[in-house]
Amino acid sequence: MAIQSSANRPARRSVTRRKFLGASVAATTLGWTAPAILRGRNLNEKLNIAVIGSGGRGASNMRSLESENIVAVCDVNENNLEFAARRHPRARKAIDFRKLFDHANEFDAVAVSTCEHTHAFATLPALQLGKHVYCEKPLTHNVWEARVIREAANKAKVATQMGTQIHAGDNYRRVVELVQSGAIGPVREAHVWVGRAWGRQSKADAQKARDIVFVQERPKESQPVPPQLNWDLWLGPAPKRPFHEVYFPGPKWYRWWDFGNGTMSDLGSHWIDLPFWALKLQVPLTIEAGGPSPHEEIAPASMQVKYEYGARGDMPPVEVHWYQGANKPKILQEKGIPQWGSGVLFVGDKGMLLSNYARHTLLPTEKFADFKRPDPFIPKSRGHHAEWVHACKTGAPTTCNFEYAGWLTEANHLGNVAFRVGEKLEWDAVSLQAKNAPDAERFIHREYRKGWKLG
Known part of the structure; x- marks a missing residue:
């Protein structure tokens, strides 16, 4: 089913960008309001949780939630x-998660x-059924879906969390505190x-x-479907295609x-999370990407993206640059900065801050030799x-509720949209349109296979 219809796309609203972002900032900082019946609930009482997807990350998430009651698996x-x-x-037990919701009275989350x-x-x-939701990253498959889920979560007023587990780490917290306390000055x-x-x-x-997959084109031949797999349900809303081992099992399908959506939306959920949090980012003004010629079927191995964000409160406009694969920032060599395999570099008026998942350092080292760190203000x-x-x-x-995660997911997907369109996008977040690139529309949302409808 096509999703261009007004029933399936966010309505064009007469809302200013200022009001739009102001309401979103408010939603990001608040918890949901527990109903009276839940506020009186014994905190030792266990939740009843339905697990949808129990292999790979699903198995790990299930194990992390086994202090509660796992009442359904799919x-x-x-x-x-x-x-x-x-x-x-x-x-x-269920194979089709759509049928699991026929028994929604059996679970809370x-x-x-x-x-x-x-x-x-x-x-x-x-x-829509008022269930709390934990969803693995990235939150959705495209920009439009991210907006739909973010708005639905705000309406539902339930507890939500996107599975960017590194967000819970102490290292990210200390980096955010350093940036927001002005340790390296305004970050541009x-x-x-x-x-x-x-x-x-x-x-x-x-x-x-x-x-684990080295493929240049979509396979022309089909292969027998593994006996344990329901291939039609695995495809879900995606266009029908014959089974081939280059798609399954995961993570072969990533690319x-x-x-x-390739590396950008997958690992961007973890790595772009840090500047998104520290710099209080939300909606980019422009997005520009470069790399090899876009392929209709397969995401690029190497690419880079530049986002331009406007001022946020007392924070100045900032450029955020993304590099994946063979690409790395030139500033690392130019400034003699340690070239970690993956990382984030904040460049401020008074210094720089280099971080990865586990550690961080202020640069240049000699300038910060006697630096006194701010007292921690983000709770463990x-x-x-x-x-x-x-x-x-x-x-x-x-901390990774769907209000925050929805914006992060939109931004990451927009990097891919800019790459596939091949133009610098001037982004209008209110209307969900690239003002200067109408061709971007086909990558912002997608058509769904017959029998699948979102909404």
Whole structure:
């Protein structure tokens, strides 16, 4: 079903950018309001959770939530389903998550860890039914879906969390505190790079980039569907195509546009999260990307993106640069900065701050030899999953709620849109349109296969 109809796309609203962003900032900083019945609930009482997607990340998420009651498990791969059922023999089993919602009265919350192209389809009905939702990153498959899910979450007023587990780490907190306390002065540019490269490349380059698939084109031949897999349900809303081992099992599907978005939206969820948080980012004004010629089927292994953001409160306009694969910031060599395999570099008026997942350092080192760090002001996380469970029971805020994660996901997807269009996008977040590039429309949302509808 096409989604261009007014019933399936956000309505064009007469809202100024200032009002639009102001309302969103307010939503980001607040928790959901727990109903009276839940506020009186015993915090030791366990949640009833439905797990949708129980292999790979799903298995890990399920294990992290086993302090609660896992009452339903769902997976299109019977091997994954049986693995989950053995751990939770009393749980309801399902292959099609749409049918699981016929039994929504049996669970309070849903953990979604399906393939990226079905995230929104498993998440939206849960929100509409008033269920708390934990969803793996990236939150959705495209920009339009991210907007739909963010708005649905705000309307549902439930506890939500996107699975960017590194967001719960102490290192990110300390970096955010340094940036926001002015340790390196106003930040006018930030660089984010990852050494991983999932996409269209040669076998030699793929092996060097630790990619398990080296493919240049869509296979013409089909292969037998593995007996444990429901291929039709795995495809979900994506266009029908014959089975081939280059798509399954995960993470092979990451690099195919129909199912994933390559490195940008996957690892960008983790790495761009840091400047997004520290610099209070939300909506880019422009997005420009470069790399190899875009391929209709497969995401690029290497590419780079430049985002321009306007001023935010007392923070000046800032450029955020993304590099993946073979690309790295030139400033690393020019300034003699340690070339970590992946990292984030904040460039301020008074210095620089280099970080990765586990550590960070202020530069130049000699300038900050006697620097006194600010007292920590971001509370320690009880754990990414535990934070969500606690929020489900109390109404406390989560730090990667769908309001925050929705904007982060939109921005990451827009990097891919700019790459595929081949133009610098002038972005109008209110209307969900690139004002100067009408061709971007086909990448902002997609047509869904017959039998699949979002909304």
